[in-house]
Amino acid sequence: MEDKRGELKKIIMDTKTLPTLPGVINKLNALSNNDKASVQEMAKIVSSDQVLSARILRLANSPSYGFYRVSTISNAMILLGVNVVKSLALSSSIFAIMEKNSVGLWEHSLGVGVAANLLARKLELPECEEIATAALLHDIGKVLVSLKCSEAEQEVLKLVRDRQIYMIEAERDIIDTDHAEIGGWLSKSWFLPEKLSEPISFHHDVIKSDNHRIKTSVVHIADVLIKASGFGNSGDSFVPVIQKVAWDTLKLNEQILAELVAEIEDKLVEVKNFSLEMMGE
Amino acid sequence: MQQIPIMLAKAGMVLAKDVFRGGVPAGMPICGKDTVLTDALITRLDQMDVQTVYVDGHPVWEEGGQSIEEMLQALDKRFEKCREEPLNSMLYDIYKAHLTKSMGGEGGR
Known part of the structure; x- marks a missing residue:
């Protein structure tokens, strides 16, 4: 049992990418092309997606940014900038394979x-x-x-x-x-x-x-x-x-x-x- | 509360939410919650691009929708393991009352 747990933990810690649902990506993309869209509006769309939220928070909190801990999506989006978030969202769409279940x-x-x-x-x-x-x-x-x-x-x-x-x-x-x-x-x-x-x-x-x-x-x-x-x-x-x-x-x-x-x-x-x-x- | 297409709205139904022009909150508010719908009002809403409205109760039966009996049965099943717990039992009663009210309560047909 112990190795199974250790093995699983290793797999998890290796995780670099997670899938996300493409509908969110499309909405976000449309919104980020619109000059009038506010960060709050985008944060609202992002917040509806657990995986994308997690990716954005992970990036905003990564040591390379060297900022204080960020825990809200809108703060993370202000910190990272709309373009970073957009590219993050786009790269996530590779994982459109999220299964039906x-x-x-x-x-x-x-x-x-x-x-x-x-x-x-x-x-x-x-x-x-x-x-x-x-x-x-x-x-x-x-x-x-x-x-x-x-x-x-x-x-x-x-x-x-x-x-x-x-x-x-x-x-x-x-x-x-x-x-x-x-x-x-x-x-x-x-x-x-x-x-x-x-x-x-x-x-x-x-x-x-x-x-x-x-x-x-x-x-x-x-x-x-x-x-x-x-x-x-x-x-x-x-x-x-x-x-x-x-x-x-x-x-x-x-x-x-x-x-x-x-x-x-x-x-x-x-x-x-x-x-x-x-x-x- | 149930969301229904404007074409299924009937005089006498009561709005459960404010209605905005074009059906988006950014649009101009047209009429408020608790307004009783009339045929004239429904025609006006239709002309103002409102596609759906929220009404009290559960007046329209939708394809694949569950009856109140089926819903209560599913509720019983979900609470099967925790009905004995006092807090969960309180929650069960609240949900049961809520389901009964929302399916048959005021505005229901």
């Missing part, structure tokens, strides 16, 4: 990003954009497993189906690690700031998050809510247990939750249309 995961990630953003705003938390970014990237580990170890992924999905268990349990069984830990390795190797890497690493185990427990809690709750809603397809068919520590950290109550569910469901109607539009391109 990742559309569900993409929708799930988008949904969790939306839910985390709404929750953070509702609780008037600082750094809502960072929280939304962390939420968008929270399952980046699954994208990696699917890309780099597609055989293991199939085994995991089969185990989930056969034994009707949570995906994270199946992952631990088969690859001796899980998508959260893999996402954590990846964010470290990309020098992402802790406020992004902690929620990615611990969204299934909030208590392990020390420095950014609030952000991790938001991502955890958002993940539960989107799974409860049945929006997208994370690979899990069951809603995870709400972790008490996350609930207490955010001081949630029934009324907040009920209002939040109504807001999220309204927003998801729009997200669904956006997602269909992207798929159609």
